[in-house]
Amino acid sequence: MGRRLKEWLSVQVVKNPGNTIVMAIMLFNVFFFLASAGIISALSLDGTEKMNFIEAAFCTITMILDAGCISYVVEDIGKSGVGITLICLFVIIVGMISFTGTLIGYVTNYISHFIENSNAGKRKLFLSNHFVILNWNTRASEIVNDMLYCGSKEKIVVLVPGRKEEIQSEIEERLADTIARENAAVRKQYAHLPFIARKIAIRKHKFHKNITVIVREGDVFSSKQLNDISLERARSIIILGNDINNTICKFEHKELLEDAGKGNAQTIKTLMQVADITAAESSFNDQRIIVEITDEWTWKLVEKIIEAKQVEQKCNIIPVRVNEVLGQILSQFCLMPELNYVYSELFSNRGSEFYSFKCEKQDEQEFVSEYLKTHNHALPITIMEKDGKHHAYYVAESGEDIEKKDYFERDTFNVNLNKAYEMETKNIIILGHNSKCKNIMAGFESFSKEWREKKAEIVRIMVIDDKKSLEKMNYYKDYSFVEETVEADIYEKEKICDTINRFVSTCENDTSILILSDDSALNENIDANALASLIYVRDIIKQKVDENPDFDIESIDVIVEIIDPKHHDIVNSYSVNNVVISNRYISKMVTQISEVEEIFDFYNDILSYDEDVSDGFSSKEVYIKKVSRYFSDVPEKTTADQLVRAVYEASVEDKANANPTIVLGYVKPGGIVDIFGGDLSEVEVELNKNDKLILFSAH
Numbered sequence: 001m002g003r004r005l006k007e008w009l010s011v012q013v014v015k016n017p018g019n020t021i022v023m024a025i026m027l028f029n030v031f032f033f034l035a036s037a038g039i040i041s042a043l044s045l046d047g048t049e050k051m052n053f054i055e056a057a058f059c060t061i062t063m064i065l066d067a068g069c070i071s072y073v074v075e076d077i078g079k080s081g082v083g084i085t086l087i088c089l090f091v092i093i094v095g096m097i098s099f100t101g102t103l104i105g106y107v108t109n110y111i112s113h114f115i116e117n118s119n120a121g122k123r124k125l126f127l128s129n130h131f132v133i134l135n136w137n138t139r140a141s142e143i144v145n146d147m148l149y150c151g152s153k154e155k156i157v158v159l160v161p162g163r164k165e166e167i168q169s170e171i172e173e174r175l176a177d178t179i180a181r182e183n184a185a186v187r188k189q190y191a192h193l194p195f196i197a198r199k200i201a202i203r204k205h206k207f208h209k210n211i212t213v214i215v216r217e218g219d220v221f222s223s224k225q226l227n228d229i230s231l232e233r234a235r236s237i238i239i240l241g242n243d244i245n246n247t248i249c250k251f252e253h254k255e256l257l258e259d260a261g262k263g264n265a266q267t268i269k270t271l272m273q274v275a276d277i278t279a280a281e282s283s284f285n286d287q288r289i290i291v292e293i294t295d296e297w298t299w300k301l302v303e304k305i306i307e308a309k310q311v312e313q314k315c316n317i318i319p320v321r322v323n324e325v326l327g328q329i330l331s332q333f334c335l336m337p338e339l340n341y342v343y344s345e346l347f348s349n350r351g352s353e354f355y356s357f358k359c360e361k362q363d364e365q366e367f368v369s370e371y372l373k374t375h376n377h378a379l380p381i382t383i384m385e386k387d388g389k390h391h392a393y394y395v396a397e398s399g400e401d402i403e404k405k406d407y408f409e410r411d412t413f414n415v416n417l418n419k420a421y422e423m424e425t426k427n428i429i430i431l432g433h434n435s436k437c438k439n440i441m442a443g444f445e446s447f448s449k450e451w452r453e454k455k456a457e458i459v460r461i462m463v464i465d466d467k468k469s470l471e472k473m474n475y476y477k478d479y480s481f482v483e484e485t486v487e488a489d490i491y492e493k494e495k496i497c498d499t500i501n502r503f504v505s506t507c508e509n510d511t512s513i514l515i516l517s518d519d520s521a522l523n524e525n526i527d528a529n530a531l532a533s534l535i536y537v538r539d540i541i542k543q544k545v546d547e548n549p550d551f552d553i554e555s556i557d558v559i560v561e562i563i564d565p566k567h568h569d570i571v572n573s574y575s576v577n578n579v580v581i582s583n584r585y586i587s588k589m590v591t592q593i594s595e596v597e598e599i600f601d602f603y604n605d606i607l608s609y610d611e612d613v614s615d616g617f618s619s620k621e622v623y624i625k626k627v628s629r630y631f632s633d634v635p636e637k638t639t640a641d642q643l644v645r646a647v648y649e650a651s652v653e654d655k656a657n658a659n660p661t662i663v664l665g666y667v668k669p670g671g672i673v674d675i676f677g678g679d680l681s682e683v684e685v686e687l688n689k690n691d692k693l694i695l696f697s698a699h
Contacts, residue, residue: 123228124227124228125228127155127157127229127230127233127234128230128234129233130156130230130233130235131154131157131236131237131594132156132157132159132229132234132236133159133238133240134220134239134274135161135220135242136163136240137240137241138519138563138564139240139322139583140167141171141174142581142584142587142588143587144158144213145175145587146348146584147211148175148178148207148209149348149349149350150349150595151349152210153212154212156211156213156214157213157216157229157234158213158214159217160215160218160220161217161218161219162217164216164217171213175209175213179207183207186202186205186206187202189205190205220270220273221269221270223276223277226273226274227277232277232282232283232284233284234287235287236595237278237288238290238590239267239270239271239289239291239292241292241294241322242266242267263296263298263301264294264297268301268302268305275289275317276309278314279309279314286314286316287314287315287316288318288594289315289316289317289318290320290590290593290594292320292586293320293322299319302317302319303319305317316597318597318600320586320589320593320600323435323436324442325585325586325589326582326585326586327437327438327439328442328608329343329580329585330436330440330516330561330582331444331447332443332447333578333580334512334514335426335428335444335447336624337512337557337624338624338673338692338694340559340578340579340580341578341667341671341673342622342624342667342673342675343585343622346395347589349592351675351677352397352675353396353397353592354395354592355378355393355394355396356392356393356394356598356599357402358391360390361390363383364382364383364660365652365660367383367392368381368648368662369648372644372645374405374406376404376680377396377401377404377678377679377680378395378396378402379396379662379680380392380393380394381393381620381664382602382620384598384601384605386601391598393602395696396677401677401678411642413635413638413642414646414650415631415643415646415650416631416632417630417651418630419654421625422451424509425457425458425459425460425508426458426459426509426512427460427503427507427510427511427512428444428459428460428461428512428514429462429511429514430461430464430465430514431496431513431514431515431533432464432465432469432490432515432530433466433469433473433518434516434518434519434561436519437473438473441478441482443609444459444461444481445479445481447459447609449609449610450610450699457480459481460483461476461482462482462503463486464485464486464488464496464500465486465488470485470487484503486499490533496533496536497539497540500513500536500537500540504556510554510555510556511555512556512557512558512559513556513557513558513559515530515533515534515559515560515561517529517561517563518530519563527564527567530561530562531567531570537556554669557578558578560579561580562581562582563583565581565584568581578671605619605620606620606621606696608621619698620696621697622696623695623697624667624692624693625692625693625695626689626693627690627692634689638684638685639685640676640680640683640684641683643663644662644663644680647663648662651697659698660697661695661696662697663676663693663694664676664694664696666691666692666694667691667692669691673694675694
């Protein structure tokens with residue numbers, strides 16, 4: 001018996017030392033209380049003659065808790081004996097140390113332990129309908145930031161393997177910057193109002209932080225820690241890829257680069273764990289798992305996981321191929337620079353945006369024609385089918401606008417479309433490189449194939465980059481539309497400027513200059529080369545203006561890709577408005593997909609040009625077309641609803657060559673963009689030949 005007790009005590013001391021000590025102290029105090037009460041009762045000294053054991057026990061406890069209660073035992077220290085007084089003082093001193101002191105210490109330690117566990121993320125979170133972000137990279141803070149525009153209070157839980165304090169600071173700084181900028185815009189908007197009216201308007205429209213972000217540090221592969229953040233009750237789970245920039249060691253950075261090119265095993269492991277939890281019967285229905293993919297190896301394995309784990313109406317896995325999407329976006333911006341302004345609004349949760357709702361109709365032209373007859377607050381653009389279900393897509397300022405009906409007689413308004421319209425040759429200079437170069441070229445290639453029937457070469461490209469990067473791309477020999485590659489280090493300013501001037505002088509039409517930021521650079525060097533290239537291009541444009549005051553500045557479109565949003569203002573200070581924060585577009589897409597799954601297929605469609613048009617055009621895209629070339633005659637002043645209906649009817653008039661087209665808005669010289677929204681009958685439109693239309697069409 002003694003041996004077993006000794007073994008049990010030994011195990012408890014090792015396994016639960018805190019609980020063992022507390023138990024020992026409590027046993028000591030119980031024994032001490034009983035012994036003290038027995039002694040006080042048994043002594044029967046002056047002051048305790050009539051005190052029984054129960055009364056003595058009570059007095060013992062009260063003396064320990066409050067030394068002044070010694071008067072219950074020793075009424076008059078002058079008449080009581082020295083013995084009882086010393087015993088009482090001994091009980092008070094020992095009791096205060098062993099009981100009161102221990103109790104205070106234990107409670108204090110418990111509170112400290114509770115706070116420590118909470119800060120360390122060891123407490124279970126009881127949440128539902130929230131967003132979960134697993135891992136962290138340069139796109140993550142933009143995802144959180146875009147949640148500010150959701151219009152409702154949202155809860156976001158971020159689980160990362162490390163850098164908790166740094167990530168918390170990054171989020172707070174990003175959100176604070178956005179809120180300050182939005183409120184500054186509100187104050188500017190209502191600055192013309194009288195003082196009281198201005199204060200009321202600002203207070204009413206003030207931008208608030210309507211999201212709660214909880215950052216926890218832990219193991220993203222641990223089922224316990226995933227359950228502790230209520231993963232099974234989350235609305236959407238976003239799995240981010242590794243970030244190779246957060247290191248100052250060049251050798252470690254090189255290893256990360258090599259691994260990133262091979263595949264992302266961490267993403268696969270995380271997805272398998274998450275899919276296993278969300279596919280369970282106890283998890284919420286219609287959960288979305290959005291997973292970032294940057295390489296082919298990871299893509300193929302994710303496809304296998306989808307086949308094995310995706311459950312209809314339960315676990316919906318949505319793979320977002322980051323480099324492919326960004327490559328398509330950057331190529332479209334080179335071809336039609338104004339799309340940057342358009343997508344920055346349509347891809348976000350503010351202003352006009354894309355919406356998707358289930359639809360009973362299957363014929364797109366019938367759907368669009370009928371909707372335009374009775375609705376005036378939204379633009380119907382297409383119908384897409386997935387898994388036997390049809391979804392209609394719209395552009396509107398809010399979901400409520402899509403339901404609004406308008407019944408009134410409209411005046412007849414006609415437009416004359418140029419049926420011989422064809423795209424102009426696109427002249428593009430690419431400065432620098434990043435991990436998306438092949439994807440950017442793929443975007444140019446698909447655009448070229450869609451329009452090659454009318455022109456032998458619709459795209460002309462020159463690439464200026466360092467020797468090592470050009471060798472990696474085999475000097476772009478696989479792309480017939482790349483006319484020239486020039487080896488030039490970032491420090492060779494004269495060579496770069498002379499090359500750009502030479503190419504621009506051969507261009508009959510406008511030229512786009514795409515400045516790429518190396519996304520594989522160390523954090524301290526992020527965007528450095530892009531900013532240097534921007535200074536070169538800025539000097540070229542300034543020199544042309546100095547030589548010829550009538551030089552058309554808009555004939556050279558400068559598209560600057562930056563990775564760190566902090567550099568946005570620096571780029572704008574150099575009079576370049578067409579700044580592309582590449583990570584922000586992925587973040588906007590991920591945010592919208594996490595709310596509406598069907599929008600993912602729509603984005604894939606509009607970002608991809610048709611490569612095989614022998615059987616007609618299968619996908620639609622957003623185009624920017626010059627008014628002077630798209631119309632035979634510039635339309636008269638009208639309203640947005642009249643223009644939309646007139647262009648659509650004219651585009652489907654010739655059934656054999658129909659190209660259903662919806663006007664989304666227009667672009668004025670100087671980059672002034674107006675995307676139609678609200679009551680379109682109240683929106684006046686006066687186009688001139690230098691304006692450009694924003695069109696949604698197949699070609």
